Amino acid sequence: MNRIVIIGGGPAGYEAALVAAQHSADVTVVDADGIGGACVLYDCVPSKTFIASTGIRSDLRRASALGIEFDPKNVGVSVPQVHDRVKSLAQAQSSDIRARLQREGVRLLSGEGKLVDTAHGLATHKVQASLFNGEELILDAEVVLIATGSAPRILPTAQPDGERILTWRHLYDLEELPEHLIVVGSGVTGVEFVSAYTELGVKVTVVTSRDRVLPSEDADAAMVLEESLAERGVSLIKHARADAVERTDDGVTVKIHDGRTVTGSHALMTVGSVPNTGTLGLENVGIEVNSGGYIQVDRVSRTTVPGIYAAGDCTGLLPLASVAAMQGRIAMYHALGEGVNPIKLKTVASAIFTRPEIATVGVSQNAIDEGQVPARSVMLPLNTNPRAKMMGLRRGFVKIFCRPATGVVIGGVIVAPDASELILPIAMAVQNHLSVADLASTFSVYPSLSGSINEAARQLMRHDDLD
Numbered sequence: 001m002n003r004i005v006i007i008g009g010g011p012a013g014y015e016a017a018l019v020a021a022q023h024s025a026d027v028t029v030v031d032a033d034g035i036g037g038a039c040v041l042y043d044c045v046p047s048k049t050f051i052a053s054t055g056i057r058s059d060l061r062r063a064s065a066l067g068i069e070f071d072p073k074n075v076g077v078s079v080p081q082v083h084d085r086v087k088s089l090a091q092a093q094s095s096d097i098r099a100r101l102q103r104e105g106v107r108l109l110s111g112e113g114k115l116v117d118t119a120h121g122l123a124t125h126k127v128q129a130s131l132f133n134g135e136e137l138i139l140d141a142e143v144v145l146i147a148t149g150s151a152p153r154i155l156p157t158a159q160p161d162g163e164r165i166l167t168w169r170h171l172y173d174l175e176e177l178p179e180h181l182i183v184v185g186s187g188v189t190g191v192e193f194v195s196a197y198t199e200l201g202v203k204v205t206v207v208t209s210r211d212r213v214l215p216s217e218d219a220d221a222a223m224v225l226e227e228s229l230a231e232r233g234v235s236l237i238k239h240a241r242a243d244a245v246e247r248t249d250d251g252v253t254v255k256i257h258d259g260r261t262v263t264g265s266h267a268l269m270t271v272g273s274v275p276n277t278g279t280l281g282l283e284n285v286g287i288e289v290n291s292g293g294y295i296q297v298d299r300v301s302r303t304t305v306p307g308i309y310a311a312g313d314c315t316g317l318l319p320l321a322s323v324a325a326m327q328g329r330i331a332m333y334h335a336l337g338e339g340v341n342p343i344k345l346k347t348v349a350s351a352i353f354t355r356p357e358i359a360t361v362g363v364s365q366n367a368i369d370e371g372q373v374p375a376r377s378v379m380l381p382l383n384t385n386p387r388a389k390m391m392g393l394r395r396g397f398v399k400i401f402c403r404p405a406t407g408v409v410i411g412g413v414i415v416a417p418d419a420s421e422l423i424l425p426i427a428m429a430v431q432n433h434l435s436v437a438d439l440a441s442t443f444s445v446y447p448s449l450s451g452s453i454n455e456a457a458r459q460l461m462r463h464d465d466l467d
């Protein structure tokens, strides 16, 4: 029987454990935060649960435009109830995953894991587990998976205190809504909270070092989001690198590199994450990390040391729960000698849970514009879609990219409510090499937002006929 030790119980670790247990391996997971990892307990699951509440308030605000009379001023937000729901749902999901792992026979240890091999190049490895109950165990393993995730990046001059200067992991402990929230950073994490807090009626200012929100995402999508946030009263301060955040008597001051200052009641730091690789004893086995502290892996999750794999945010490949889980599963299939397909990032679908949502899959507009990938594309505004008109939607679009000669779909972007759900047909087309003709000839429901996916594909087909 293979002895496998997994350090970290987030999506990378627990999905790997399930695969290994189903292949009759002897699996131990050592985890420091709780099964489900930061994903379930602090990051992805809590933020999406929070956003589920904040969205309801916006739906109510839009009701009058559709002829439903009601006074938005009478809508209250029970902050303790919203936060309790967030935390109890996260705990419940963690418990469910824990129970499933236990049913599959996985041994779960609560504590910190560290590699303690006495020399480099050994055939098997040793993991020291320092348990929170005070026990110290040394676990022998033929295979080790490092799946330790990442933690919020902290600026030394903006130390979070959990009261006024916050990371996203402090938010659900606040007793009241911030009066004026300054969000530092405009990446995916930042904009999701900017959108959510404005939906709750909180005044929000964004301080970003870049020239737009979502600098790494589709520019057309980012522009739609900027317009929508501006309409909801968000102030966006661009080209503004925050040097420091300080407490004042009644709030915070954010000091910007060029001398400007911004004051508010609270500051939320969303300036990225750092991998949890510093205390893992990597030097004891001869694994080197890159300049960002990430563990380098190949497409089947192998590190440079035989028998040691790494998966998820600690590898810096693509920090998404879905990718972490896939990397973890692939590591186990490979370690157990099963046939395995190396990970393909070109087919990963992801979404940004703002209002409107932004979902993407496959190649990006940037890669096409820079000439890295030849493609034809079409961008269809949603306001021509009958269902969108019925729903009173003013913004959003469907964009599809396809190969110039064959029309094979290679990517797409959707900006719409529930874009996270609407992206699936394009993701299926990308994954299965379907063409725009395949997409165009698939029946969609009339009327539906997904009808715009058919229509966009049809426009690319017409273009085909002219070639």
Ligand SMILES: Cc1cc2nc3c(=O)[nH]c(=O)nc-3n(C[C@H](O)[C@H](O)[C@H](O)COP(=O)(O)OP(=O)(O)OC[C@H]3O[C@@H](n4cnc5c(N)ncnc54)[C@H](O)[C@@H]3O)c2cc1C
Pocket: 007, 008, 009, 010, 011, 012, 013, 030, 031, 032, 033, 034, 035, 036, 037, 038, 039, 040, 042, 043, 044, 045, 047, 048, 111, 112, 113, 114, 147, 148, 149, 150, 168, 189, 276, 279, 280, 311, 312, 313, 314, 318, 319, 320, 321, 322, 323, 324
């Ligand atoms: C605010 C926010 C929202 C997000 N929303 C989404 C989303 O909507 N969709 C999506 O796909 N992704 C989302 N992500 C990204 C997603 O959360 C991560 O990609 C995912 O958590 C990575 O999983 P992981 O298993 O690598 O690590 P994690 O989930 O971070 O789990 C790692 C675990 O390892 C443990 N650990 C660390 N060091 C040790 C040690 N030495 N010994 C033992 N245990 C250790 C930690 O305690 C933790 O439990 C979001 C991220 C953030 C910050």
Ligand SMILES: NC(=O)c1ccc[n+]([C@@H]2O[C@H](COP(=O)([O-])OP(=O)(O)OC[C@H]3O[C@@H](n4cnc5c(N)ncnc54)[C@H](O)[C@@H]3O)[C@@H](O)[C@H]2O)c1
Pocket: 155, 184, 185, 186, 187, 188, 189, 190, 192, 207, 208, 209, 210, 215, 240, 241, 242, 243, 270, 271, 272, 273, 318, 319, 320, 350, 351, 352, 353
């Ligand atoms: N819905 C989702 O799937 C979801 C949600 C959240 C995060 N994530 C994952 O997490 C990854 C990381 O996202 P993120 O937003 O946490 O980090 P990020 O590194 O992508 O963004 C941080 C932003 O902060 C800015 N910044 C850094 N230092 C600054 C300073 N001193 N002053 C002002 N601005 C500063 C950077 O320019 C950058 O735009 C994403 O790429 C995504 O993969 C996914």
